[in-house]
Amino acid sequence: MFKILAQINKLLLPSFTKQRLDLSKAKKWQMAIIGFRYYVTTRAID
Template sequence: MRKGLFKILVKINNAVLPSLIKKDPSKLSTLQKAILGYRYWVLTKALD
């Protein structure tokens, strides 16, 4: 149940949130760092 929820969140994140793949992490704003951290957290929970 919980893993399925995180898989759905990953799909929503990919559709809604911006991709930060080509940007240098040291040059991101605070909001962009928070988005990147949130996307990473959801992805790792979906893969566990």
């Protein structure tokens, strides 16, 4: 299930690393997206 969700994240959610976002200057909603993507990615790898 997490592998499918990871693919959906890749398609729909923005990639902040490509935008060169500085994590110390990220807004709350950007940090929430980063955290969600991290959670899904780590679960998909397991």
